[in-house]
């Protein structure tokens with residue numbers, strides 16, 4: 151169900167969203183949009199149920215009348231073959247088929263306007279968690295400005311219960327082309343557009359990992375631009391925050407660390423507290439705290455890390471990380487260093 155005007159768009163978009171949804175659903179049960187677990191997603195889901203019920207009733211009435219006419223007035227043996235009487239003009243019928251659809255459209259648009267404004271005008275409490283989401287070809291950057299944390303592809307947020315409400319407010323923007331942010335179980339699909347900030351909020355009501363996908367075609371690796379939202383209990387979330395804020399503990403005498411810091415990797419990647427301050431690729435400060443690599447493309451293991459760095463174009467062809475020429479020794483050293491970034 152789309153809430154913003156730009157999203158009401160094309161059939162193609164719908165098909166891509168639907169196929170993303172179906173694949174998310176078959177592979178991971180936690181992508182099921184029919185089981186909303188945050189207020190915005192629940193409101194959108196109720197609205198779509200209402201729409202489906204209305205459309206289904208219209209279908210049943212029309213199809214029922216049609217079936218009745220076809221059967222009841224079918225030609226039978228002995229019927230006259232001449233044309234039946236033709237009836238022209240009936241004010242009652244004209245008025246009925248004008249007014250009823252107008253009423254239906256009115257109800258649907260009012261219900262949509264109500265839900266749209268309820269979601270968009272929600273007051274964000276002062277203690278909400280603010281996260282800036284930046285879409286990149288083909289990964290997600292998550293910045294927590296108040297906590298001074300930057301991470302990628304896996305968004306950690308706290309659980310929100312009635313006893314302890316914790317709202318998360320997301321500012322969405324893009325570093326390059328238009329992307330779409332959609333976590334079916336948490337909130338409606340929202341465009342991620344360069345030079346513009348869209349906002350959504352979520353109040354997830356169950357812990358767990360929620361899956362989403364970039365929902366607007368953004369180039370060759372669009373399909374491999376998954377989002378993982380990890381909803382932690384407030385205590386776990388606090389622990390995660392502390393871990394993310396911990397400084398890099400490497401020593402200058404560490405050869406593996408030197409191998410990384412003297413490589414071209416640092417042009418594009420940041421490791422907080424070191425001379426690596428690149429901002430083109432994902433922040434690697436706490437790389438090992440992520441379960442997956444490359445927007446959920448592959449599990450985060452040392453072997454997969456090595457494979458990726460050795461030949462990034464093999465795993466995600468066309469992506470923005472070049473193959474950096476490294477000897478096997480350098481590669482091992484860099485992987486060894488990266489695996490210390492807890």
Ligand SMILES: [Cu+2]
Nearest residue numbers: 329364368375
């Ligand atoms: Cu995208």
